[in-house]
Amino acid sequence: xxxxxxxxxxxxxxxxxxxxxxxxxxxxxxxxxxxxxxxxxxxxxxxxxxxxxxxxxxxxxxxxxxxxxxxxxxxxxxxxxxxxxxxxxxxxxxxxxxxxxxxxxxxxxxxxxxxxxxxxxxxx
Amino acid sequence: xxxxxxxxxxxxxxxxxxxxxxxxxxxxxxxxxxxxxxxxxxxxxxxxxxxxxxxxxxxxxxxxxxxxxxxxxxxxxxxxxxxxxxxxxxxxxxxxxxxxxxxxxxxxxxxxxxxxxxxxxxxxxxxxxxxxxxxxxxxxxxxxxxxxxxxxxxxxxxxxxxxxxxxxxxxxxxxxxxxxxxxxxxxxxxxxxxxxxxxxxxxxxxxxxxxxxxxxxxxxxxxxxxxxxxxxxxxxxxxxxxxxxxxxxxxxxxxxxxxxxxxxxxxxxxxxxxxxxxxxxxxxxxxxxxxxxxxxxxxxxxxxxxxxxxxxxxxxxxxxxxxxxxxxx
Numbered sequence: 523x524x525x526x527x528x529x530x531x532x533x534x535x536x537x538x539x540x541x542x543x544x545x546x547x548x549x550x551x552x553x554x555x556x557x558x559x560x561x562x563x564x565x566x567x568x569x570x571x572x573x574x575x576x577x578x579x580x581x582x583x584x585x586x587x588x589x590x591x592x593x594x595x596x597x598x599x600x601x602x603x604x605x606x607x608x609x610x611x612x613x614x615x616x617x618x619x620x621x622x623x624x625x626x627x628x629x630x631x632x633x634x635x636x637x638x639x640x641x642x643x644x645x646x
Numbered sequence: 647x648x649x650x651x652x653x654x655x656x657x658x659x660x661x662x663x664x665x666x667x668x669x670x671x672x673x674x675x676x677x678x679x680x681x682x683x684x685x686x687x688x689x690x691x692x693x694x695x696x697x698x699x700x701x702x703x704x705x706x707x708x709x710x711x712x713x714x715x716x717x718x719x720x721x722x723x724x725x726x727x728x729x730x731x732x733x734x735x736x737x738x739x740x741x742x743x744x745x746x747x748x749x750x751x752x753x754x755x756x757x758x759x760x761x762x763x764x765x766x767x768x769x770x771x772x773x774x775x776x777x778x779x780x781x782x783x784x785x786x787x788x789x790x791x792x793x794x795x796x797x798x799x800x801x802x803x804x805x806x807x808x809x810x811x812x813x814x815x816x817x818x819x820x821x822x823x824x825x826x827x828x829x830x831x832x833x834x835x836x837x838x839x840x841x842x843x844x845x846x847x848x849x850x851x852x853x854x855x856x857x858x859x860x861x862x863x864x865x866x867x868x869x870x871x872x873x874x875x876x877x878x879x880x881x882x883x884x885x886x887x888x889x890x891x892x893x894x895x896x897x898x899x900x901x902x903x904x905x906x907x908x909x910x911x912x913x914x915x916x917x918x919x920x921x922x923x924x925x926x927x928x929x930x931x932x933x934x935x936x937x938x939x940x941x942x943x944x945x946x947x948x949x950x951x952x953x954x955x956x957x958x959x960x961x962x963x964x965x966x967x968x969x970x971x972x973x974x975x
Binding site: 524525527529533534535536537541542544545548552553613637 | 648649652657688694699701702703718737938944951952
C-alpha cells in the first residue's frame with residue numbers, strides 16, 4: 523500500500539478582488555523602476571508621465587463625482603442601462619450600482635463589468 | 647518505501663485550460679502561464695503553482711500563451727482576433743496586435759525582440775517588438791488553420807503545425823518552406839527542445855520525436871489513448887503525455903516503456919509541459935484545472951515534502967497536509 527506524498531499546503535488560488543501582480547513582491551520592486559528616467563529622452567518621458575498622472579487624476583475625480591448620481595452606461599451588444607453609481611473596485615473591473623434599470627425590471631443592487639462598457643454619462 | 651504521486655491542483659480558471667508554458671529559470675524562480683477558454687490567462691509561480699496574477703483584457707477564449715525566458719514579458723493568442731503582449735511583472739497590457747481571424751499560437755525569440763503569431767488565417771506573422779506599429783513580416787503557405795508555430799534552430803527557422811496535416815519548417819529570412827512533413831492525422835501538439843534540437847509531436851495515439859534541423863524521424867511511441875500533448879524531460883530520460891483518457895503517462899525515452907500513469911484530472915488533458923529544471927511537469931485540462939506532478943515522486947521540492955513514516959505521527963507533522971489514502975474517482 524503506497525503512502526501518498528505529503529504536501530506543505532495547496533497552491534494559492536486567485537484573489538477574487540484583484541488581478542494580482544503584487545507591487546510589494548520582491549520581483550516587482552526589483553524590476554519596476556519607480557523613478558523617472560534621466561536619460562536624454564527623459565524630458566519626453568517626464569512630460570508623458572505628467573500627462574498620464576493628470577488624466578488618471580481626472581478619471582478618479584470623475585468616479586468620485588459620479589457617486590450616488592444617475593448614470594447611463596453604454597455597453598457592448600447595444601445595451602444601454604441607467605443606474606445609480608455606487609463605487610468602483612480597485613482595478614476598475616466592476617462598478618457597484620443600485621436601482622439598475624433593465625428590460626426585465628429594476629435590479630436593486632448589481633455589479634456591472636467594466637470590460638463590457640463603452641462609455642458612461644451623467645449630469646453634474 | 648514506495649510513494650504515491652500527489653498532484654497539486656491549481657484552481658482559478660472557470661473553463662478548459664488549453665495551453666500552458668514555462669519561462670526559463672530566473673533569479674526569482676520560474677513561472678508558468680496558462681491559456682484558458684475563459685479569456686483570462688494566469689501567471690503562476692512555477693514550482694508551487696501559487697497564483698501571481700491574471701492578465702485581463704482579452705474578449706474571447708485564449709488559445710495560446712507564452713512567456714519569454716526571463717518571465718518579464720508574456721504573450722497571448724485569442725479568439726478575439728488579437729495577440730497581446732503583456733508586462734509579466736506588472737500584469738499590464740503592453741501591445742495589442744490585430745489579426746484577421748482567431749489567433750492560436752504565440753512565441754518569443756530567445757532575445758524577446760520578435761514575436762511569432764499564427765492562427766486560423768493560415769499566415770505566420772513575425773512582429774518586431776521594438777517597432778510594433780510596423781507591419782509584420784508574413785509567411786504564407788499552409789492551406790488550413792495553423793495550430794502552433796515555434797521558433798527553432800537559433801531563431802533562424804520556424805516550425806508550424808496546421809490542420810492541413812502538415813508540419814513545415816520555414817527559413818525566417820527567405821520565408822520559404824525548407825521541409826514539409828505530412829501526416830494522416832492532424833497534429834495535436836508540438837514541442838521544440840532546443841538543447842538537443844528535438845521536436846516532440848503528437849497525433850492520434852502517437853508521440854513522435856524528430857530531429858528539428860532535418861525533420862528526420864528519431865522514434866515513435868504509441869499510447870493507450872488519443873494523446874493531445876507530450877513533453878520531453880530536459881535530460882531526455884523521460885517524456886510525459888496526456889490526452890483523451892484524462893490520465894498522465896510517463897515513459898522512458900530510451901526504452902519507450904510506459905513507466906507510470908496517473909489519474910487526477912476530470913477531463914481530457916490538453917497540454918503538458920516539463921518545468922525548465924525538470925523537477926515537475928504541469929498539465930492543463932478540460933476540467934479547468936492545472937495540475938503539477940513530481941518527476942521524482944516523494945522528493946522534497948516546492949510544496950512536496952519527503953516525510954519518513956516516523957515523522958508522520960510525531961509533533962512535527964502539524965504543518966503537513968496529508969491527502970486521503972483513497973483516490974477520489
